[in-house]
Amino acid sequence: MYPQNPNAYEKHYGAQPPPYAQHATTGFPVSSGSSYVASTTTDSDSLFQTSSLPPPYRVQPKPRVDWSTGLCDCTSDVRNCCITCWCPCITFGQIAEIVDKGSTSCGASGALYTLVACVTGCACLYSCFYRSKMRQQYLLKEQPCCDCLIHCCCESCALCQEYRELQNRGFDLRIGWHGNVEQRNRELAMTAATAPPTEQGMSR
Template identity: 65%
Template sequence: MYPKAADEAAGGPRAPAAGIPLSAGGGGGGGGYYQAVGVGDATAAFAVQAAAQAPAAAWSTGLCNCCDDCGNCCVTCLCPCITFGRVAEIVDRGSTSCGTSGALYALVMLLTGCQCVFSCFYRAKMRAQYGLRESPCADCCVHCCCQYCALCQEYRELKKRGFDMNIGWHANMERQGRTAAATMPPHMHPGMTR
């Protein structure tokens, strides 16, 4: 099963590998062999698979809990592109600005009227980042039926996770860095030694 050259180079016959065959390895001369995963590697692979299948977390507020933040609710009803821009900047981790995302949302809304399709992608991206449940139904259905409620829920979720939605991604990261530095104890130098 294993090439003879490997046995001779190792100084005698090798013990068979324990584990699961992964892929066919190829030597230069036709007689391929399988590389096996050790027991420790198989356990680690199982742990990664179990973590991927972990149940998703619930949203911190319900879809129709707009009364929790009346200010944002009013802004979203009057100009949803502002709320969308703020959410998109945080979800994109600062790669697009609030103004750019909001303007793009307004443009899609004015030209096609299908802004719900555009914004549902951000809901899906946010759910993936924070491990949130797809509830109460699919992301596209939520945004097509309750566009404003969905935007408000996403805004509230990010706010409950510690983001100041008015200052954007970069200022939030700077503030978190300053807070972490302020809470760390001072570094003490050792006293005099002989």
Template identity: 55%
Template sequence: MYYGHSDHEQYGAGGHMSHATAPGFHNPSPAPPPRYTAPYVVQHPGGTIRWSSGLCHCCDHPENCLITCVCPCITFGQIAEIVSKGSPNCAVSGTIYTVLCFIGLPCLYSCVYRSRLRAQYDLEESPCVDCLVHFFCEACSLCQEYRELKSRGFDMGIGWEANADRQRRGITVPPVMAQGMNR
């Protein structure tokens, strides 16, 4: 049996009619694929960009997860230095965070940097408002921010100045891919 071009769309390569294209069935047009703005970054139609990993994917980077759970001021200091482009540096930001831990309000300081990070990279505000994310899930939010900066090519251990120097010289660190199935 010979099928024309339009018959191929309706019947498929094997000559069988699918349910979605059978007469009487509504075939909604598929949503357009998301636009890619950078490697592994998906932009939504509204203009915001998804985070490179979820809030609860802390075990994607187990070393950082452990450090953040034991001493979150280290992770926060690294994030704050990169987001603020070196001023204040990691030690100053980490010290301020530690002092705020004694009065129980480090989340107020860290949520400001989450908002700055989101603004710099046009990231979506998810799963809820930044201050609530930091208030209820401080360690997870710090880990997510760390992974986001790392996926954007920053070497979190060397600070802002060394990362900026690498970018000026054209040396880039490839994004870290999650370990999955191998061939």
């Protein structure tokens, strides 16, 4: 199915990357469209299985990274710790809006979290899925144990850790996804306006 000779591959595809080596891009928003400023990361769920391909065309999965803060480092942000302790629906809603890239609002996610908590008494059954989704986006390690167990035993600590992780990645969770998009666009516009002009070539 795939040419064994690299020269034959180059003749067929040219300098373009192979179709099965496309990468999923996640990260900080630049605009409300499909552009992002981020490092290219490989999402194993969104790529074709390439383990059976010959070595020149095989996509190597990127290693998982540690969380920027520990599960019990809540004292580094006392304000968020208090909010999460008394109203976890607020923190969860802010996290969910960023993880969903604005497709759901903070209010809607927080209300659904409260509804699940009132009906089942275990809102952690809902929030743990967002921890898994967030780990897939940023290739974070599943530590210190599985996502479901962390949320069942330490719901408040887990939410605080996720909040800090997004905050350390440049997001202001208080203004939501679209607020971050607008803020980033303003910063880029200011940078472009203050950039020194490029030198013109010599004219004859």
